[in-house]
Amino acid sequence: MENAITVAGLTKRFGHTRALDGLDLEVRQGEVHGFLGPNGSGKTTTIRILLGLLRADGGTTTLLGGDPWRDSVALHRRLAYCPGDVTLWPNLSGGEVIDLLGRLRGGLDPKRRKDLLERFDLDPRKKGRAYSKGNRQKVGLIAALASDVELLLLDEPTSGLDPLMEEVFRQVIHEEARDSGRTVLLSSHILSEVEALCDRVTIIREGRTVETGSLADLRHLRRTSITAELASPPHGLAELPGVHDLEATDHTVRLQVDTQHLDPVLRQLTTFGVRTLVSQPPTLEELFLRHYEVTSR
Amino acid sequence: MTGTGALARLILRRDRVLLPLWVFLIGLLPVFVASSTGSLYPTDEARAGYIRDALSNTLFLVLYGRPTEPGLGALTSWRASTSMAILALISMFTVIRHTRVEEEAGRRDLVESTVVGRYAGLLAALLVTCGANVVLGGVVTLTMLGQDPSTEGALAIGAAWAAVGCLFAVVGAVTAQLSQSPAAARGIGGAVLAVAFVVRAIGNVNSETGGAAWLSPLGWIDQIHPYSDNRWWVLGLVAGFGALLAWLAFALAARRDVGAGIVAPRLGPAQAAPGLRSPLALAWRLHRGALLGWLASFAFFGVLVGGFAETAGKMLGENPALKEYMERVGGTSAFSDIVIVGLFSVGALGLSGLAISAALRLRTEEASLRSEPVLATGASRLRWAGSHLAFAVLGPAVAMMLAGTIGGLVHGADTGHVARELPRVLAGALVQLPAVWLLGALTVAMFGLLPRYAAIGGWLALSFCFFLGQLGALLQLPQSIMDISPFTHVPRVPGGELAWTPLIVLTVVAAAFVAVGLAAFRRRDVPVT
Numbered sequence: 001m002e003n004a005i006t007v008a009g010l011t012k013r014f015g016h017t018r019a020l021d022g023l024d025l026e027v028r029q030g031e032v033h034g035f036l037g038p039n040g041s042g043k044t045t046t047i048r049i050l051l052g053l054l055r056a057d058g059g060t061t062t063l064l065g066g067d068p069w070r071d072s073v074a075l076h077r078r079l080a081y082c083p084g085d086v087t088l089w090p091n092l093s094g095g096e097v098i099d100l101l102g103r104l105r106g107g108l109d110p111k112r113r114k115d116l117l118e119r120f121d122l123d124p125r126k127k128g129r130a131y132s133k134g135n136r137q138k139v140g141l142i143a144a145l146a147s148d149v150e151l152l153l154l155d156e157p158t159s160g161l162d163p164l165m166e167e168v169f170r171q172v173i174h175e176e177a178r179d180s181g182r183t184v185l186l187s188s189h190i191l192s193e194v195e196a197l198c199d200r201v202t203i204i205r206e207g208r209t210v211e212t213g214s215l216a217d218l219r220h221l222r223r224t225s226i227t228a229e230l231a232s233p234p235h236g237l238a239e240l241p242g243v244h245d246l247e248a249t250d251h252t253v254r255l256q257v258d259t260q261h262l263d264p265v266l267r268q269l270t271t272f273g274v275r276t277l278v279s280q281p282p283t284l285e286e287l288f289l290r291h292y293e294v295t296s297r
Numbered sequence: 298m299t300g301t302g303a304l305a306r307l308i309l310r311r312d313r314v315l316l317p318l319w320v321f322l323i324g325l326l327p328v329f330v331a332s333s334t335g336s337l338y339p340t341d342e343a344r345a346g347y348i349r350d351a352l353s354n355t356l357f358l359v360l361y362g363r364p365t366e367p368g369l370g371a372l373t374s375w376r377a378s379t380s381m382a383i384l385a386l387i388s389m390f391t392v393i394r395h396t397r398v399e400e401e402a403g404r405r406d407l408v409e410s411t412v413v414g415r416y417a418g419l420l421a422a423l424l425v426t427c428g429a430n431v432v433l434g435g436v437v438t439l440t441m442l443g444q445d446p447s448t449e450g451a452l453a454i455g456a457a458w459a460a461v462g463c464l465f466a467v468v469g470a471v472t473a474q475l476s477q478s479p480a481a482a483r484g485i486g487g488a489v490l491a492v493a494f495v496v497r498a499i500g501n502v503n504s505e506t507g508g509a510a511w512l513s514p515l516g517w518i519d520q521i522h523p524y525s526d527n528r529w530w531v532l533g534l535v536a537g538f539g540a541l542l543a544w545l546a547f548a549l550a551a552r553r554d555v556g557a558g559i560v561a562p563r564l565g566p567a568q569a570a571p572g573l574r575s576p577l578a579l580a581w582r583l584h585r586g587a588l589l590g591w592l593a594s595f596a597f598f599g600v601l602v603g604g605f606a607e608t609a610g611k612m613l614g615e616n617p618a619l620k621e622y623m624e625r626v627g628g629t630s631a632f633s634d635i636v637i638v639g640l641f642s643v644g645a646l647g648l649s650g651l652a653i654s655a656a657l658r659l660r661t662e663e664a665s666l667r668s669e670p671v672l673a674t675g676a677s678r679l680r681w682a683g684s685h686l687a688f689a690v691l692g693p694a695v696a697m698m699l700a701g702t703i704g705g706l707v708h709g710a711d712t713g714h715v716a717r718e719l720p721r722v723l724a725g726a727l728v729q730l731p732a733v734w735l736l737g738a739l740t741v742a743m744f745g746l747l748p749r750y751a752a753i754g755g756w757l758a759l760s761f762c763f764f765l766g767q768l769g770a771l772l773q774l775p776q777s778i779m780d781i782s783p784f785t786h787v788p789r790v791p792g793g794e795l796a797w798t799p800l801i802v803l804t805v806v807a808a809a810f811v812a813v814g815l816a817a818f819r820r821r822d823v824p825v826t
Contacts, residue, residue, distance in 0.1 A: 051673045054822045073677045081673040087666050090478065092582060093565025096573060103574040104674035125564035129401065129478060140670065153673075 002065065004029045004151055004183040005050065010059035012045055012207075019045045021207035022059070027185055027200075032177045034198035035187040042207040043187040044084065047155050050185075051081060064151060077106045080147040084156035084187075086140035088128030094139040095124030101143040113146040119168050133160040145172060152176070152184045158193060166193070173197050191281070223256045225280045226265070231273025240264055251275075300413035304421035308395050312425075319387050320429050324436030326380050327454060331373040331444040341367045348372070350612055356604040359498040362519040363505065370445030370524030374454050378519060381461045382490060384433070385515075388426050388462040389469035389486040395422035397473040397482045400556055409555060419470060419550055423543070426466040434459030450524030457521045460535045464514055465490065467542040474549035476558040480586070490515075514538065576676045576684035583662075584655060584688040591651045591696050595644070599700035602640045603707025603722065606633040633712075634792030637704070637725050642784060644700065645729035646763050648693050652737030653755040655689035659744050660751045663824045678819050682741075686811065689737040694730055701726025721791035728790050731803035732783035736762065738810035745817030748825045 005027035012020040020042045027033040037043050048054040050063055052072030061068055066075050088097055102108030117124055122138045131139065137160045144152060158166050174197065176182050188194050194201060201218060203211040211218060223244065234253050238246050242261025247254040257265045269277075309316070338344045344367035351357040351364055364375040396419055399405045405418060438455030442448070465486070472485040493513040500510025501519070510516030514535065521531045549559055572578050610633030659682055662668040671681055705722035709715030740755035747754070762782040769779050779785045783806075786799035 048669075048822075053669065053672060053824070055820070073675055076673055077675045079673075081670065083666065083669060085666070086670075089579075089583065089667060090480075091586075093567070095567040096565060096569040099569030100573050100579060101670055101674060103569075104576070104671065104676050106675055123564075124567045127562060127565050130562050143670070 002029060003027060003062070004064060005033075005185065006060075006062045007046070007050075008060050010046065010049065010061060011057045012042075012049065012054060013057055019207055020049075020056075020059075022209075023204060023207055024209045024212070025202050026212070027183060029183055030177070030181045031199040032173060032184040032186060032197050034194035034201040035185055035204070036189060036191070036194055036201060037187075037204040038189060041204050043204065044155055045207075046204075047081070047153055047185070047187060050153060051076070078149055079151040079153060080105060080144035080149045081153045082137075082140040082144040082155065082157045084159050086136045088131065088136055088139060090127060090129035092128050093125050094122060094128070094131060094135070097128070097139055098124065098143045098146065102147050105147050105149065107148060108143075108146045109148055113142065116142045116146055116172070119172065120165060134162060134165065137161055138165070141169065145176070150182060152182060154184065155187045156189070157186070158188070158190070170196055224259050224262055225254075225256045226269075227254050227278040228252070228269055229275040229277075230269070231275060234269070234272050237265065237268060240268060298414045298417055298420060300411070301417040301420050301424070304408070304413065304417050305425050308421055308425045312391075316391075316425075316429055320433045321436060323380070323384050323387070324433040324458075325440060327373055327377045327437050327458070328440035328444060330377040330380075331369060331441065334373055334376060335369050335444065338372075344369070344372050346615070347612070350608060354604075354608045355502060356601070356608070358502045360601075362497065362501040362510070362516075363507075365522050365525040368445065368524055370441060370447060370450045370454065371522070373441070373444070374457070374523040374525075375519075381458065381515070381518065382494060384430075384458065384462045385465035385468075385490050386487065388430060388466040389472070389490070390483060391426045391429075392422045392466045392469035393473045393479055393482045393486065395425070396470065397476075398479045401477065401479055403556075405555060416547055416550060419473075419546065423466055423470055423546075426469075427463045430459045430462030430466065433462060445524060447524055449527050453521055453523035453527045453529070456529075456532055457518050457523055460521075460532055460539075461515070461518055464535055464539045464542075467539050467546060470546035471542055471549065474546060474553065474558065475560050477556070477562050478558075576671065576681045577687065579671070580658075580684035580688060583658060584685070584692070587654070588651075588688060588692050591648075591692065592699055595648070595696040595700040596703055598640075598644055599703030599726075600707055602637055602644075602700065602704035603709075603711065605640070606636045606704075606708045606722075607711045609633070609636045631792060633708070634721075634725075637708070637722060637791060638789050638793075641700075641725050641729055642766065642787065644726075645697075645733050645784065645787070646759070646766060648696055648729070649733045649736040649759050649762070651696065652689050652693050652733050653740045653759060655685065655692055656737045656740040656744065657752055657755060658685045658688070659741070660748060663748065664826055666824060666826075669824060672823060678823070679815060682815055682818055686741065689741070690734060693733045693737070697726040697730055697733075698723070724795065725791045728788055728795070728800060729784075731800050731807060732787050735783040735803050735807040735810070738807035738814070741814035742810040742817075743814070745814035745821070748821075 003026050005025060007023060007025040010020050010023040010025075011018070023042060023046060025035070025046065035043055035046070045054065049056050049061060050068050052068040052070075052075070055069055063075055064078055068075060088094070092100075098113065099108070102113070120138045120142060122135060122142065126135070128136075137157065141154075141157055144154065144157075158169050161169065170193070173184060173186070176184060177199075184197075186194065186197060195215060198215065200214050201212065202209055203218075230251050230253060233250060234248055237243055237248070237253065237255065240257075240261065241264070242258035243265060244256045244258075245254075253269070255265070334344075338347050348364045348367055351361070360379050361375055362378060365371050399408075399418065408418065409415075434455035436455075437458045438451045441451045441454055445451070468489055469482070469486050472482045472489070473479075475485060476482055493515045496513035497510045497516040497519065500508040500513065500516055503509065507516055507520055510519065517531050517535050520528060522528055553559055573582070610631065614632045659668075662685070668681065672678060701723035702719070704726065705719035706715060708722055709718035712718060736755065736759055739758055740751055743751040743754040762784055765774070765779055765782040766784055769782075783803050786803060788794065788796045788799065
């Protein structure tokens with residue numbers, strides 16, 4: 001099947017800063033694709049190039065079979081976009097903005113609009129200036145999600161949403177992918193969100209793709225860090241597979257373990273009598289650090 | 298009130314350029330009026346004639362009230378009184394800018410989380426604005442002493458100007474409490490000023506002692522009668538009313554939450570009207586408030602032009618020095634025509650503000666990132682830009698048509714030749730349009746090529762044209778420099794010959810600027826922030 005998005009060797013400079021430095025990205029039709037990277041890594045720049053708002057300096061970009069710069073208007077009718085920081089006109093109500101953006105795209109489904117307003121618990125009658133950050137974000141999301149389009153480009157769409165609403169967002173995206181077969185490009189720096197939603201992931205750093213593949217492929221990159229206070233001094237942990245950076249001082253142990261090897265480590269730990277246990281999933285940063293460790297070897 | 302001093306210093310730091318600028322520019326207004334009046338009407342006799350003419354023209358009574366004495370100071374105080382409305386507006390907007398605008402931007406939350414009292418922000422804004430007005434009053438007093446040396450008169454006129462500014466600063470403090478939106482606070486304040494102006498006008502037209510004008514704060518200021526009977530007790534009335542309003546502002550502030558208004562924000566429609574489906578419909582929503590304000594002002598401007606032309610022309614004709622001067626620079630055309638041309642050329646400079654600000658909407662929408670979701674839909678860049686451009690092009694055209702038609706009707710009714718004057722005055726309004734468009738078009742070109750400098754470029758160009766237009770002849774600048782301003786090329790109609798070539802050239806250049814701007818915008822990155 002043809003890719004919804006194919007980007008190869010994309011470069012973009014702003015003055016002396018190199019925002020994109022040979023970025024590659026492939027999004028297959030019908031998948032939810034996670035687009036990960038720290039702040040300032042080039043996610044928004046990439047999405048703006050995909051929208052034909054910025055002109056690439058080099059590389060090739062194909063979006064829904066067209067050139068995003070040349071065919072921008074025709075392509076825009078087939079996609080919907082939600083920015084990471086939705087700004088609204090102070091004197092337009094949320095409902096008006098949702099309708100206007102939907103109509104400019106070529107129409108939106110009134111039933112779906114109503115359903116989304118209920119699920120996201122948004123009052124569409126408030127004026128733009130009266131919404132909080134999270135509610136502005138909901139306006140942008142509903143405008144995008146209620147549109148009848150093939151492709152959704154979502155740029156950190158859940159920033160400012162409370163956990164309850166984040167959960168609603170996850171459900172909606174699940175349904176999107178399952179029921180309507182839409183393609184979603186979801187840029188984020190929240191790993192758990194990407195993990196819950198995405199089929200495949202592309203990780204970028206400083207304008208360059210550092211890793212791409214299915215989540216299962218990326219599992220090997222993942223480590224959980226564990227801190228435990230034990231009843232008796234531990235031993236034999238270093239020999240277990242997947243354990244890194246072990247630090248044991250008397251009754252306290254600190255270590256990192258590849259997530260697929262977590263079970264034997266925990267089993268071993270319990271034999272020493274666990275008093276307290278702190279287990280942290282890897283942050284995006286650690287994932288990157290880990291990645292560079294792998295590639296530099 | 299803790300922290301008032303620190304917040305006042307913050308305001309002074311933020312307004313260190315703006316504040317001295319308006320204090321001195323407005324503070325020098327009375328002395329300019331005095332020196333020009335003094336040179337045109339050097340004797341008490343000449344000024345008494347001026348007063349007779351003014352009293353016979355209703356428009357003079359509406360605008361300036363009733364003159365008291367032919368002394369230079371008294372006449373200046375009367376003639377400059379309407380300019381006090383500018384001071385009232387600026388003082389009001391300054392207070393709103395440092396209270397409600399700060400609040401809407403969320404900066405007040407940040408400031409008030411520190412050791413700062415609940416009323417410190419409001420008090421600091423009032424202190425700085427009123428302090429600035431006191432300095433302004435001092436400037437008025439000192440400069441007026443040079444024109445008319447009565448100390449008490451000079452003090453009274455300075456006090457009158459300071460009082461207007463302080464009073465409307467307090468009005469601004471009240472309106473800032475009412476609504477969440479700074480625009481609404483400015484709008485309510487502007488409406489208060491307009492009502493005060495109208496009540497004053499009605500009183501002055503109907504009664505020799507003021508009558509209903511005593512119901513308007515602006516009417517009180519007239520009644521101070523500087524350089525005449527110097528009625529200081531009227532100032533007590535102003536001060537008392539100001540104190541009452543200040544108490545009201547602080548009482549309202551005590552009753553509301555930070556960020557909220559006294560009036561709960563109105564809810565909008567849950568669904569967009571069926572017509573809100575194109576960039577043009579969106580642009581209409583964004584431009585209509587300002588546009589209607591401009592159209593109302595230019596309708597009023599039309600009344601001024603039409604109502605003044607005949608009387609002012611007659612007054613010009615009666616003054617031999619002026620007549621000789623006018624004949625030298627303007628030819629022998631009718632004096633009323635000279636007045637019409639002069640007023641429309643000043644009006645055109647003002648109207649360029651509409652062309653530039655409407656064009657700059659493009660930039661505001663881009664920089665605030667609001668254009669991004671719109672451009673990510675089926676709306677092309679040209680359609681989006683065109684929707685705002687329509688207002689930069691058609692807005693001034695409608696405003697000039699309105700001013701010209703109304704001016705022609707009023708002037709026609711005044712002279713009894715509507716059929717003759719209407720097309721002449723309308724033409725006088727419309728010939729200004731290409732020059733107005735050119736400044737808007739220059740802003741569009743800047744928006745396309747150097748978006749970050751579009752605002753500076755547009756306003757600087759207007760200031761330059763204003764400078765050349767007002768001072769160029771006085772400084773005897775060479776024609777090659779005067780020719781840079783598009784307004785230099787506008788034919789002097791009515792009265793002069795209607796030359797089509799400069800109008801066509803100006804329009805073509807404007808169209809070229811727009812084409813360049815749009816072509817550059819189509820090719821560049823969006824948004825440039």
